[in-house]
Amino acid sequence: MDRLLPRVLRVDLTRKRSWVEERPDLFRDRLGGTGAAIELLHELCPPGADPLGPENPIVFAVGALSALYPLASKTVALFKSPHTGNLGESHCGGRTAFALRLAGYGALVVEGRSDVPVYLSIHDGGVRFRDARTLWGMGSSVTVGRILRDVEPGSGHRTILRIGRAGERGVTYAAAIAETYRHFGRLGLGAVLGSKNLKAIVLSGRGAIPVAEMGRYQKLYRELHERAVRSDLMTKYHELGTAQNVGPLNEMGALPVRNLQATRYPEEPAFSGERLAQGYLGRRLACAGCPVACIHLAALREPHPAEPYFYKTTFVSYDHEPLYALGAMLGVEEAAGVLKLIDAVGHVGLDAMTAGVVLAWATEAFERGLISEAETGGVRPRWGDVAVYGEMIGRIADRESEFYRVLGEGVRAAAERYGGAEFALHFGGNEMPGYHTGPGAFLTYLSGARHSHLDSAGYAVDQDLLRRGEEIPPADLARRLLAEEARRQVLSSLVICFFARGLYDFPTIAACLGALGDDWDEGRLRNLGAEILRRKHAFKVREGFRLATLPIPERAVTTPAPGGAVNGTYLRRALAEMERWLEGSDELEG
Amino acid sequence: MAKRLAVVDVERCVDCLLCAQACARRFGEGGLARSAIAVRSAGGVERGFVVVVCRACDDPPCLHACPVGAIEKGPVGVRVVLDRCIGCKACVAACTIGAVGWDEEGGKPVICVHCGLCARFCPYGVLALEEVEGG
Ligand code: SF4
Ligand code: SF4
Ligand code: SF4
Numbered sequence: 239m240d241r242l243l244p245r246v247l248r249v250d251l252t253r254k255r256s257w258v259e260e261r262p263d264l265f266r267d268r269l270g271g272t273g274a275a276i277e278l279l280h281e282l283c284p285p286g287a288d289p290l291g292p293e294n295p296i297v298f299a300v301g302a303l304s305a306l307y308p309l310a311s312k313t314v315a316l317f318k319s320p321h322t323g324n325l326g327e328s329h330c331g332g333r334t335a336f337a338l339r340l341a342g343y344g345a346l347v348v349e350g351r352s353d354v355p356v357y358l359s360i361h362d363g364g365v366r367f368r369d370a371r372t373l374w375g376m377g378s379s380v381t382v383g384r385i386l387r388d389v390e391p392g393s394g395h396r397t398i399l400r401i402g403r404a405g406e407r408g409v410t411y412a413a414a415i416a417e418t419y420r421h422f423g424r425l426g427l428g429a430v431l432g433s434k435n436l437k438a439i440v441l442s443g444r445g446a447i448p449v450a451e452m453g454r455y456q457k458l459y460r461e462l463h464e465r466a467v468r469s470d471l472m473t474k475y476h477e478l479g480t481a482q483n484v485g486p487l488n489e490m491g492a493l494p495v496r497n498l499q500a501t502r503y504p505e506e507p508a509f510s511g512e513r514l515a516q517g518y519l520g521r522r523l524a525c526a527g528c529p530v531a532c533i534h535l536a537a538l539r540e541p542h543p544a545e546p547y548f549y550k551t552t553f554v555s556y557d558h559e560p561l562y563a564l565g566a567m568l569g570v571e572e573a574a575g576v577l578k579l580i581d582a583v584g585h586v587g588l589d590a591m592t593a594g595v596v597l598a599w600a601t602e603a604f605e606r607g608l609i610s611e612a613e614t615g616g617v618r619p620r621w622g623d624v625a626v627y628g629e630m631i632g633r634i635a636d637r638e639s640e641f642y643r644v645l646g647e648g649v650r651a652a653a654e655r656y657g658g659a660e661f662a663l664h665f666g667g668n669e670m671p672g673y674h675t676g677p678g679a680f681l682t683y684l685s686g687a688r689h690s691h692l693d694s695a696g697y698a699v700d701q702d703l704l705r706r707g708e709e710i711p712p713a714d715l716a717r718r719l720l721a722e723e724a725r726r727q728v729l730s731s732l733v734i735c736f737f738a739r740g741l742y743d744f745p746t747i748a749a750c751l752g753a754l755g756d757d758w759d760e761g762r763l764r765n766l767g768a769e770i771l772r773r774k775h776a777f778k779v780r781e782g783f784r785l786a787t788l789p790i791p792e793r794a795v796t797t798p799a800p801g802g803a804v805n806g807t808y809l810r811r812a813l814a815e816m817e818r819w820l821e822g823s824d825e826l827e828g
Numbered sequence: 829m830a831k832r833l834a835v836v837d838v839e840r841c842v843d844c845l846l847c848a849q850a851c852a853r854r855f856g857e858g859g860l861a862r863s864a865i866a867v868r869s870a871g872g873v874e875r876g877f878v879v880v881v882c883r884a885c886d887d888p889p890c891l892h893a894c895p896v897g898a899i900e901k902g903p904v905g906v907r908v909v910l911d912r913c914i915g916c917k918a919c920v921a922a923c924t925i926g927a928v929g930w931d932e933e934g935g936k937p938v939i940c941v942h943c944g945l946c947a948r949f950c951p952y953g954v955l956a957l958e959e960v961e962g963g
Contacts, residue, residue, distance in 0.1 A: 305849075305859065306858045308846075336845065340859050340860055340861075384872070387872070393868050393869075394866050394867060394868040395860060395866075418872070418874075444860040444861060445859050445860070445861050445933075446852070446855075446857045446858065446859040446860075446861035446862065446933070447857060447858035447859040448857055448858075449856065449857060449858050452853075455853075455858075456853060463846075463949060467951050520874070521873075521874060522842050523842050523843055524842040524843055524844035525844070526843070526844065527844065528844055529844055529846055529949075529951040531842035531844060531952075533842075553874035
């Protein structure tokens with residue numbers, strides 16, 4: 239480990255002060271990333287903290303392999319989530335990880351609350367608190383990015399992380415946006431930044447990272463690079479991107495459509511990966527340090543409403559999850575319509591996934607008469623009506639009325655207030671991801687440290703079991719998912735993109751660390767993964783989370799998945815096993 | 829025959845920075861401090877990128893600008909004689925395309941030596957070594 243990685247940059251917005259702390263314990267013994275960040279969160283976030291109060295810290299962290307090895311390209315953010323009330327964890331690509339590490343820090347911790355809107359300008363070892371009153375309240379986060387790009391230094395080796403209107407106003411699922419097209423999407427980091435009066439962070443870095451054994455490092459780098467560019471990563475993620483999932487999920491009847499009243503479109507959706515690539519793909523981008531380039535930008539060309547013969551071209555980044563949430567869940571038929579909605583949530587700074595599920599709940603609640611035009615302010619949500627959804631996205635971001643304020647807290651809050659809990663698709667307060675594949679997916683959503691489909695990849699286990707025509711007892715499925723999630727804790731400590739999970743098995747990781755002068759082996763890595771997972775669970779429990787008794791939305795178990803309707807008792811048994819393990823000390827088989 | 833590093837298909841650039849990382853590894857380190865190649869967006873990433881690297885001028889302005897003669901003609905492009913360099917940055921200002929990088933720690937310029945390592949790691953064929961006429 240080099241001497242710069244353990245440096246934690248602490249920024250106190252209340253007192254407008256910053257300082258650096260050395261934490262070799264967190265970066266040597268925990269590898270950095272999520273392993274380090276969860277410890278900082280335990281230390282700095284007081285129990286019962288108000289997620290939107292100054293006492294809620296935000297920890298951004300990179301890890302031992304960041305900016306050194308292929309696909310070690312992500313930054314993790316940990317905070318207490320205003321959306322679920324417990325652990326908030328979100329990962330983001332772009333240039334953030336490079337900038338943070340090459341600025342000479344392993345982590346950035348933001349605490350307190352500024353008295354006036356500010357943004358942080360962090361360059362060459364200095365932290366400046368800059369006036370953001372002019373940027374506050376701006377209609378679009380894209381404009382904010384454009385302005386900062388011009389007034390701030392560091393072009394080519396910086397990250398520009400900012401929030402939109404939704405974050406300023408405390409929508410509990412507001413996102414933070416990096417480099418215009420990457421997001422800390424889920425669990426409300428944008429709202430926490432907004433509550434601190436912090437509009438943006440511009441951070442640049444282009445330093446050197448000394449490497450202990452250069453020969454070994456060069457060789458490993460070359461091998462991993464070759465494997466990455468020759469692997470199926472390129473066809474899986476580069477060609478069509480994650481959008482390639484839309485078609486197959488639709489075909490197998492696992493794509494949640496119209497608030498999961500259905501699980502497929504009769505034909506391949508207009509926004510499938512193939513069809514978007516053919517009709518709209520305008521550019522591919524990579525996160526810094528990644529050869530795969532999975533980021534897909536659609537060029538959306540629309541006639542200008544006021545000027546004849548004038549078209550505006552908007553670039554919209556698309557991925558499976560936003561396409562599911564703002565397309566399938568809302569019954570949208572046109573590719574251009576989905577792209578417009580994805581663009582709209584980006585401008586105001588909302589999490590696309592939660593926004594889609596919220597609008598889907600509202601549409602069904604409106605259909606069933608639980609809410610009326612009195613609540614919606616005269617708009618009539620209707621499946622596929624993109625114009626209405628676009629309007630509602632703006633109103634949610636602006637927290638326009640009592641109704642939109644409640645929608646701005648997610649479907650759990652909306653169902654508590656207006657009814658319709660049976661079709662409010664959230665798991666532990668976080669809205670459903672785009673895989674209705676079976677029990678594995680639901681267990682991942684319920685138990686995952688960040689309630690994300692990527693925590694333990696239950697959707698992949700479901701598909702694997704379906705292919706084999708196998709069923710396994712709930713306790714076995716529970717342990718299989720826990721083992722996968724524990725393994726992923728190591729990846730997100732280093733911090734490696736989960737798409738590269740196939741490249742980095744434990745022996746490879748140990749070799750990568752070895753070239754940097756750090757002595758690790760498979761057993762120690764495995765133990766660390768389990769330990770981090772338990773530390774996260776402990777944080778959640780501390781904040782009132784109980785896994786075994788989490789409600790399971792009725793719609794999720796009544797709408798059949800490809801292997802049939804999911805059995806609630808099966809899920810309960812698996813959850814009990816997960817809780818037992820998370821709160822115990824047994825080992826897991828890998 | 830001598831070869832020059834050329835940016836041959838910038839439209840395919842995805843901004844992965846693998847080229848810049850490869851260049852820095854020449855010095856036995858990670859990071860970007862001494863990379864001789866940089867990638868910047870052409871005014872927003874949706875418009876694509878500009879890859880900034882020495883293009884091996886026939887008559888190099890950087891060489892003429894150096895007050896102490898620390899920049900010499902190389903087999904291709906130029907070579908910096910670090911012991912002679914006084915760190916004045918005249919070369920940085922002289923290169924019209926901004927291809928003279930700066931090593932902040934060492935206080936010396938970093939200019940591409942056209943070794944081609946970066947091209948080996950560019951996944952999308954943006955960079956290539958090209959034969960130089962009469963080189
Ligand atoms: S550094 Fe600039 S001026 Fe010097 S040879 Fe290269 S391109 Fe020409
Ligand atoms: S050719 Fe060699 S010196 Fe020039 S940018 Fe590429 S790696 Fe660096
Ligand atoms: S390696 Fe190639 S694609 Fe990547 S930034 Fe450099 S020139 Fe662009």
